[in-house]
Amino acid sequence: MKKVLVVDDDVDIRKVVSKLVEKSGYKVMEAKNGIEGMGKVREDKPDLIILDILMPKESGIRMYRELKTEEPLKDIPVIVLSAITKKSFFRSQKVLDEFAGQSVPEPEAYIEKPEEPEELIALMKKILG
Amino acid sequence: MTNKAKILIVDDDIDTVELLTRRFHAEGYDTSEAYDGEQAMQQVEEYKPDLILLDIMMPKIDGYEVCRRLKGSEDTKLIPIIMLTAKGKIPDKVKGLGIGADDYIAKPFDYRELSQRVKYWTAVKMEVQERLREIHRLEQELIKSERLAAIGQTVASLAHYVKNILFGLKGGVYLVNEALKEDDTDSLKDGWDMLESSMGRISGLVLDLLEYSRERKPEYEKCFPNEIANEVCKLIEESAKEYDIEIIKGFDQSMGEVLLDPKGIHRCLLNLVSNARDACIFDSNEEKKWVVQVRTILENDGTVRFEVSDNGCGMDEEVKKKLFTSFFSTKGGRGTGLGLLNTQKIVQEHGGTITVNSQPGKGSTFTIRLPYRDVATQGATEEKESHQVQL
Structure with a gap:
């Protein structure tokens, strides 16, 4: 069974997304911030990560860059799920790219909250097959 | 509306006042008069002159004292004062200017000279006023x-x-x-x-x-502050446990039943305790054993003190400054930026104070002091009017 890691600091959101993952027939893993998220990824590599951006301790922006610059992890597809607009996220990525002198690929998908649950399910199915 | 500059003539010699009044009217000024220092102070307040001609030797309060008082007050210090006196000796001149008079003219004076100086000082006053208006307008903007x-x-x-x-x-x-x-x-x-x-x-x-x-008056009821604090701790305990945060209660056992607004206090404490929990959640130092302490203290001065402290992320000066000033939240999407504002509002409506002590990386302590009413003397004491927030 394919594994999906849900990273969000909001308990309610985590529950909703996890339910959607389970309903789609995947195994769900949960983390409430970037640090915990990276721990889970290294422990048990998931097939997909659904990532929030604004989180305490380590934000999704940082976790995303860590993922995409670490060799065995950079191929894990990521769906960013955030209340931050897509525009702001891509702008911040561009600034960070320039700052770090390295370019990080775009996520497989970017969904602005609140999205339709059907949309998220369709995306997971498309990516995981 | 008249644009005439207003001159207050202060002299105990009626003839001088009459003469000056007539001459200034002829030059297009508006005037008023006072015959001693007391009247002068009163006229300044009522007539709001643009310039004061002030005699030194007068009964009751002399000219020096009038000048000192006017120049010492924020409201009147910008009104130019020309000292007017029969004494022409240098020490008096120095004295006059030393206490803040703007100009000095010795009696018997040449009227044309006085007229020139009055013209000059009223123009200065108008200019200053115009600048002040401009500054005020910019401030409002x-x-x-x-x-x-x-x-x-x-x-x-x-x-x-x-x-x-x-x-x-x-x-x-x-x-x-x-x-x-x-x-x-x-x-x-x-x-x-x-x-x-x-x-x-x-x-x-x-x-x-x-x-x-909304405006809200505290609803005083008999209540046990320790019970309220305990309820609040219970509400937060479960979510705190999820993040390995311990909640420690330190309640003053001498605290009995008092008259306070229990609903208001409940909201304030709930807010502070959940903030303390969040400060631990937001702390990136994983080495720490996170603790939130909730204390109640019955003070000797008729106040109840509630203290909520945490050893979480703490706040820097920037955040501390903004705490109570505007809708402001450090919690990303999770805070409405209204919690602390509301807490402060309730505490102030209750006649109490809220203070904060915080160090980045070490944690924060919020202290609420509320004047309470004794259950025995219900309604006897009036609500205290101290609405200060010390930060």
């Missing part, structure tokens, strides 16, 4: 634009907060619909829980907004 910026920020952070709730609602509805289609009662329960929890968050948000917008 700045305040307005800051307020608008604060509103814009609030709307953005509110929208973010509501988006998260909306997502919970959509998820709940989806699960309920699916459950109905598949006749799956487990999923039905999950979906329903989600809907309920989202509704709870909307209620909380609406309460926060309402609380902030």
Whole structure:
């Protein structure tokens, strides 16, 4: 069974997304911030990560860059799920790219909250097959 | 409206006052007069002159004293004063200017000279006034634009907060619909829980907004402050445990039943304790053993002190400055930026004070002091009027 890691600091959101993952027939893993998220990824590599951006301790922006610059992890597809607009996220990525002198690929998908649950399910199915 | 400059003539010699009045009227000034220092002070307040001609030797309060008082007050220090006296000796001149008089003219004076100086000083006064008006106008503009910026920020952070709730609602509805289609009662329960929890968050948000917008008088009731603090701790304990945060209670056992506003206190404490928990959640130092301490203390001066401290992330000066000033939240999408504002509002309505002590990386302590009424002397004491916030 394919594994999906849900990273969000909001308990309610985590529950909703996890339910959607389970309903789609995947195994769900949960983390409430970037640090915990990276721990889970290294422990048990998931097939997909659904990532929030604004989180305490380590934000999704940082976790995303860590993922995409670490060799065995950079191929894990990521769906960013955030209340931050897509525009702001891509702008911040561009600034960070320039700052770090390295370019990080775009996520497989970017969904602005609140999205339709059907949309998220369709995306997971498309990516995981 | 007249644009005439107003001159207050102060002299105990009626002839001098008469003469000057007539001459200044002829030159197009408006005048008023006073015959001693006391009258002069009163006239300054009522007539609001643009210039004062002030004799030194007068009964009751002399000219030096009048000058000292006017120049010492924020409201009157900008009114030019020309000292007017029969004494022409240098030490008196020095004395006159030394206490803040703007100019000095010795009797017997040449009227044309006096007229020139009056013209000069009234022009100076008008110029200063114009500048002050301009500064005041700019200040008002700045305040307005800051307020608008604060509103814009609030709307953005509110929208973010509501988006998260909306997502919970959509998820709940989806699960309920699916459950109905598949006749799956487990999923039905999950979906329903989600809907309920989202509704709870909307209620909380609406309460926060309402609380902030309305005037509220404390509703005094007999209550046990320790019980209220204990209830609040219970409400937070479960979510704190999820993040390995310990809640320690230190309640003053000598605290009995007092008259306070229990609902208001409950809201304040709930806010402070959940903030303390969040400060631990937001702390990036994983080595720490996080603790939130809630204390109650019965003070000798008729106040109840509540203290909520944490060893979480703490606040820097920047954050501390903004704490109570505008809609401001450091919690990303999770805070409405209204919690502390509301807490402060309730405490002030209660005649109490709220103070904060914080160090980045070490944690924060919030202290609320509330004047309470003794149950025995119900209604006898008036509400205290100390509305100060010390930061």
